[in-house]
Amino acid sequence: MTNLPNILTLVRILVIPIFVVVFYLPFSGAHLAASIIFAIAGITDWLDGYFARSMKLSTRLGAFLDPVADKLIVSIALVMIVGESQFQYVSAPNSFVTIPAAVLVIPAAIIVSREIVVSALREWMAEIGKRTSVAVSWLGKVKTLVQMIALIVLLYCGPNTNAVLIFLGYALIYVAAFLTIWSMVIYIKAAWSDLIAHSEKP
Numbered sequence: 001m002t003n004l005p006n007i008l009t010l011v012r013i014l015v016i017p018i019f020v021v022v023f024y025l026p027f028s029g030a031h032l033a034a035s036i037i038f039a040i041a042g043i044t045d046w047l048d049g050y051f052a053r054s055m056k057l058s059t060r061l062g063a064f065l066d067p068v069a070d071k072l073i074v075s076i077a078l079v080m081i082v083g084e085s086q087f088q089y090v091s092a093p094n095s096f097v098t099i100p101a102a103v104l105v106i107p108a109a110i111i112v113s114r115e116i117v118v119s120a121l122r123e124w125m126a127e128i129g130k131r132t133s134v135a136v137s138w139l140g141k142v143k144t145l146v147q148m149i150a151l152i153v154l155l156y157c158g159p160n161t162n163a164v165l166i167f168l169g170y171a172l173i174y175v176a177a178f179l180t181i182w183s184m185v186i187y188i189k190a191a192w193s194d195l196i197a198h199s200e201k202p
Contacts, residue, residue, distance in 0.1 A: 107177035
């Protein structure tokens with residue numbers, strides 16, 4: 001069923017190729033433009049949820065597409081950032097300090113791994129009729145907000161971006177990774193009794 005929330009979600013998916021192409025365009029404002037597109041996508045994520053609740057337009061299609069759209073754009077943004085050239089900042093006149101992009105692999109791997117684990121957990125809990133036990137918590141929402149801000153900052157950063165902004169992006173992505181682990185532990189804890197329960201014999 002096509003409605004406003006579903007349309008916003010579909011737009012978020014369809015804009016991903018544009019987002020990727022813009023990021024790699026050879027002009028000085030490419031990273032800024034990509035970060036703006038990513039920010040707008042994040043806003044549509046909030047809007048589709050708001051409209052679905054306030055206008056009672058929730059559908060099964062929307063429930064499926066919304067997390068897919070979120071995970072796609074976040075995972076792709078992480079891949080793009082990790083694959084970017086080393087960041088550089090001026091430490092003194094004519095002197096540069098490089099920060100290996102590999103430093104971002106740790107939080108990126110944590111975030112992607114968590115999404116895989118929690119998605120599998122929710123699918124399994126849905127199969128046994130206990131999907132609400134691992135519904136999105138307040139901590140998950142905070143994690144998402146911090147993660148989005150971190151990615152917006154890092155997408156904007158380039159080889160010669162101000163050092164303060166670069167380190168802010170790095171700090172935020174590590175905070176997001178920590179919140180990611182924390183929220184995953186909460187979800188697993190909520191489902192633990194079902195996970196360790198013995199299967200019923202046919």
